[in-house]
Amino acid sequence: MDYRNTLTTCIYCGAGCQMYIETIDGQITGVWPAKTNQISQGRLCIKGWNVTGFVDSPDRLTTPLIRKDGELVPAGWDQALSLIAGKLRAVRQESGPDSIGILASAKCTNEENYLMNKFARAVIGTNNIDHCARLCHAPTVVGLAAAFGSGAMTNSIPEFETDTNCFLIMGSNTSEGHPLIASRIMKAQQERGARLVVIDPRETQLARIADLYLPFRPGTDVAVLNGLMHVIISEGLEDRLFIAGRTEGYEEMKAVVEQYTPERVEEISGVPADRLRQAARMYAQNRPSAFIYSMGITQHTTGVDNVKSVANLAMLTGNLGIVGAGVNPLRGQNNVQGACDMGALPNVYPGYQAVTSEEVQKKFQDVWGSTSHTGVGLTVTEMVNAVGEGRLRALYVMAENPMVSDPDLNHARRCLERAEFLVVQDIFLSETAQLAHVVLPGAAFVEKDGTFTATDRRVQRVRKAVEPPGEARADWEIICLLAQKMGATGFDFASPKEIMEEIARLTPSYAGISYERLEELGFLHWPCPAPDHPGTPVLHQGRFARGLGRFHAVEFQEPAELPDADYPFTLTTGRSIFHFHTGTMTRRTAKLHQEVPEAYIEMHPDDAARIGLNGGRRVRVSSRRGQIELGVRVTRRIKPGVVFIPFHFAEAAANALTNAAIDPTAKIPEYKVCAVRVEPCHQDVS
């Protein structure tokens, strides 16, 4: 009778909740919330409670698969790895390292992403490595780096409960996307009377309990933010000392913002002028105020502009470098922060060290024995296109599913179908894996050790509770085996613990992080430069990473695609609390599936009437790029003219409709705004 409870970190969202996985004789028998964890404190959301729901799914991949005359057939590890190694070697010889691309994963551990970046740069010799952070917070990394010198969440989650006096939430459906962070906000509001302002095109749950709710037209974020700043400045609520002492570029910014009177902003965004004023005062007069945002800010062609405007607002009111305030981008995936930290990006090594810097290249060359010298690599979206155009001959995807997560899926499919050699490493035969030439069975989070870095730069342990099914293996093992097959050295790690030691050596912000310390403390916030350093919950105290904080003068620009006569509705996409991303795990979890078994579109009753739905239950939604059919939920909680579709459902994928137009610098697609047509499906009327 072997009874265990294994403490590990949740794989859904970046909050960093922890739970115990209960096993009896090696079999998962339950989940206990971890009362001792600083984030979740013995609480979980429905996904957390059911976090192991998919682990025993009969659909799990249990052996490597190789495509033989069109069919994916089971194969041995050696056979599969030799095939991949041989092919990658050949391609590199014929077309150079940059003809190979690699997608790392925000679902995998820091150790695995570090290895993937090492594999790309040291073994293949390319910087063509990226992951789906591109599709969520790339503008945050770029925008905040430009403004502060560091692209991460400035403060830590517990401060929300204890210190924050005003929350300004924009473009984040926090209680569905990051439930246990919303939990802190709710508590602050309940027990300390902290103020809550929500700015969102949808009347989200937090909007309903907010002190102030501002609905607005999707894509007009810059206008609204400039409007807030206009009010603050014109009413003299800005923090002059902070501006003078810690920032630059204020006057240019001010000049632009002056143009955005509340009345003009109302015209652009639909936010009533007086409510905009109230919001501005609430935010400025209740320091510390925390600005919280998510994909609603970033997934735009103006994503970086939006982020810069957020930074402007926070600096304007001195809400940086102090406890309970800050600019708080909530990272959508359990380890999207870590994947970025670990250099799973085309432009930086681990710890955001530029690939273009000679000395950085040398530093890694020395430890790794070799590295890439080909300059900044391709992003996810660029790689997919490059595959389509044949410029990228081989693509190695670890635990990502671009066939559902990428914009304009029909285009993505056309590209990936042309792939000369596609390797997918996953726990299920995902939509992407179905196109692969070789499929490698990875391990689920409960089947391996490692660390995740939560949205507030909190590094926590992931622990193995059960064995992987069949011949499936931990992803870090697979990468090591493949590297060794390709004759590489420096991949003979016995455990993730050893990998973390190498990470600490090469990554200044992780230098003080080790399994021993994590075992003792439970977590550490980077930057943690030394083994005796306590970690850094609050960034930019006293000085910004880049010295002075930089204001950016940002003008409002319309989204790439606006509604018109043919496509009269504005589609915005997002999450349901009951599912996660492309649904490969949550849709295989009974308790989650039963809550939302299929896709749906939210639309306002007036719009429903306008399209003549009269009681019908299904609609056809089409954009210039594609068309899907799905159920309809009529609700007053969305603005007329705007419709919403959660993006978890491959068979009715919102991304068949979304626009691939990207932000010029961050290269993020505009998921949050595109124009669609909605018509009733008539076969269901009885």
Next chain:
Amino acid sequence: MDVEFEPRIVAFMCNWCTYAGADNAGVARLQSPANVLPIRVMCSGRVSPEMVMRVFRAGADGVLVMGCHLGDCHYASGNHRTAKRVPLLKNLLSYVGINPERLELHWVSGSEGPRFVEVTRAFTEKIRQLGPLAQEVAE
């Protein structure tokens, strides 16, 4: 609720006593309010608290649970459970601010047509006074 408020009342009636009583009232041509919408069950004991809550969720302004007099239950003691559940449920409703007067339990036998009419008339009038449930449950 544009014009004059017409309550919608769901009345659970057991097949053996109350439903027969209602039939009996019909045979005697005793006028009873159109607001009362009958749901026939075999025994009032079949009416679960979940069911009553569901009826309110579905928008009924009032719920009547009616069965055989204690001791006369066609199933001996099915209505004993009803007799226990309803007062508990009324309290529960009141605790979340739903007026407990919107739920009533009455024993009406097969021969009590006049009583059936009395009960349904009085209840309908009371609910009319209380107004629509919507104002009490709107989220």
Next chain:
Amino acid sequence: MIEEIRTIVAGLLDELDAVVALRRSGEGVAPHLFQKGDDLSELEIAPRYPLMTLVSRLHKRFPAIRLGVVARGCDERAYIEMAKRNQIDPDRLSIIGFACTAEEAQECYCARPYPQQLLVGTPPPPGPVNPIVAEYDALPLAERRAFWRRHFARCIKCYGCRNICPECFCEACAMEDAVWVEPGLLAPPFPTFHLIRAMHMASRCVACRECEHACPAHIPLTVLYDLMRRDMEALLGYVPGADIAAPPPLSVTLEETPLRVARGH
């Protein structure tokens, strides 16, 4: 106190197959199944977890296993309701009961902060009645409505209240039954979601307060449950967790548990 418990457990491990209690390991504390040879210095009594849920799981999985469990008053009350409903086999469980501290009794509003089978510690004074509950009858309907509308609006439908509850051992839950509760809505539909649970709790809730601790939305659920428990006692003379021989009051006839005079709303 804890040392005393550790010694007793050590002794019991000679006669029993295992003892259910809390264990500290590395950064945290979790339920554990102590067996002969285990390091009992790791045994803890806080924070609280619904250990009877684990006992039930083990009894069902291992039909012969004889267990001990380190239990507080609320754990024992949970055990009584579970044993009554065939979820725990009383013949295969010995309870190592210990008393809560006066502070714990205070914050739990616990009327009986120690088990019937008290082995360790001395009974502290009972905690007070939750002031909201004490004042509740004076609250006008409209204010009750506002109160719960505000709290329920925050519910994120995690089912944590049910998942953590030792009395929620059902295979299938009415709160997940689409016929009562439309699935996939946030906040979940009123009144069905929360009231179905409250109704089920009326004859089962043993006031361990775990549901409130597990609630990410900080809903004061046990205010509702305490009121129902109070009514259950007033109307049917039933106190969950008090008497293993008392039949579930809503299952038996009026002869078996008569209905007392209904309290005014």
Next chain:
Amino acid sequence: MTNEEARIGVYICECGANIAATVNVPEVVEFARTLPHVAVARMHKYTCSEPGQNMIKEDIKNLGINRVVVASCSPRMHEPTFQTAVASAGLNPYYFAMANIREHVSWVIRDQAQATQKARRLVAAAVARVALQQELFARTQKVTPAALVVGGGIAGIQAALTIADAGYKVYLVERLPSIGGHMAQLDKTFPTLDCSICILGPKMVDASRHPNIQLLSYSEVESVSGYVGNFDVRIRKKARYVDEEKCTGCGTCETKCPSKALDTVFEVGLKQRKAIYRLYGQAIPNVPVIDREACIYFLKGKCRACEKFCGPGAIDFEQQDQVLDLKVGTIVVATGFAMWDPTRLSQYSYGKSPNIITGLQFERMSNASGPTAGQILTSEGKTPERVAIIHCVGSRDHHAHEYCSRICCMYALKHAHLVHDKTGAEVYEFYMDMRAFGKGYEEFYERVQGEGVYMVRGKGAEVTVLPDGRLRVTGENTNLGLLVSVDVDMVVLASAIEAQPDAARIGALFGLGRSADGFFAEAHPKLRPVETNTDGVFLAGCAQGPKDVPDTVAQAGAAASMALALLNKGEVTISPTVAEVVRERCVGCGDCLPVCPYTAITRVEGKAQVNQALCKGCGTCVATCPSGAIEALHFTDEQLVAQIEGVLAWM
């Protein structure tokens, strides 16, 4: 719901003008056509008529209708009719639903708009419900070819003989030491004045001798389980302390027994009996019993006189109660009545003077085998000169029973005749109304009037005992509108008959309901007078309500023939609308077990299981299960919720 797409036919009945007069039927038909899954909607003048039913059958055949809704009268009236019709067209009868737009709409709502709207709601509800209904199949069970008759009075004897004559085994259970019931106590029977025991006696003998009848006297039914066609009955045969086989009924033991006790049962407290006794001379079986409360041996541990003098050695002080487990297919309940006790109303002064007696006591006094060997005597042993007989004692009285006890008028007249005949005394009859409705009754009334009995119309209000022991009866003569007051030597109270004191317990035993008057309730006051709400259990005699001998015998015959119909058929159909456990949802908590009044639920391998033959489909367990692990077939949560949303939909 089965996977095949529902195609619903909706039929709105005009019921002549009964519905059409207030409900706008064409509008409801139009509305029905707009409802989901409705393939056809029609109206008909009389849907229950042959052509009406054919219309439905045709649609089922020609239009592939697979669900049927009829909106007409109460399902309690015609649901079976239409289910049969639907079935005859090859559709499962449980694919049918009914909307009651007559009793619940057209007959109770005058305003046409309102009536029509409610009709629409009820139709919408039925349509929503029927779409979710599942096909169900009735099962059949063999019937045990034996009957249990409870009660050995004239009703029970008559029923037992009828069933036994038809060739079926009958167990006749009587709680007293002898069968015969109240009729055995009576002197003469009205209006023919023939001797009661003389006509009853032979029937008692027939019953005792009948090869198919097993007589179980001095026995009581302890428990009844099972269901129509297959009842399991447990009988306790109380120890007589006399071996029925050995006893010859010679009566020596009674003469030798030194211990006396007052006979409060058969002689209604007017006569002593021995500790070992037979209920009465013609007792059947003709075997005494020992009364432990009076027997010296049982009280003091010595005596055993009876044993010494018993030739056949039939006395057995060691005898124990016997428990018999019987299997029967049907049960006739003929447990009779009790006399209303006049002490409950003080104005009759009953008990204050030995000369105030009840009708039943008078029967014994007037009976040749009674305490006075048939003489009418006052307690002083004198022949009374004036006797008052008071009607409606305990009946037609708000302070006692409201009902008319039916037999009192006639037996009171009979008493008047007997008093007059045997003593020549003046007789005063205080009556409210003279109810002489039966064959030859009115004539008997005429005759007694002719005999010079004083008829005082007006209830005897009060009886007072005068200092000299005589009795004063005062009341109002409503004919003359004056107070009358008569001093008499004897008062006979025509007291009412009422339900047995333990009727509640007996009712629970057999699953019988009781009507407001306390007697067992028949299934329908007019159309099902001997059936009960428990299938296979029938009522005979005064257990169901006051009646005289002829009516009792007639009803006993009726009950017997209902029982025979069942026994002859040889099998019963079990309704499929019962509870069903969804095993994977059940956690075995057992909350449902105590709920079932038929103990149909048991725990099997840790989960609840319903014995569908025992289940009557009340659904109380369904509403009790917190897991929703029990379904009430044909009344599932889904079906009821669909119906509810149907009636509530705005329209």
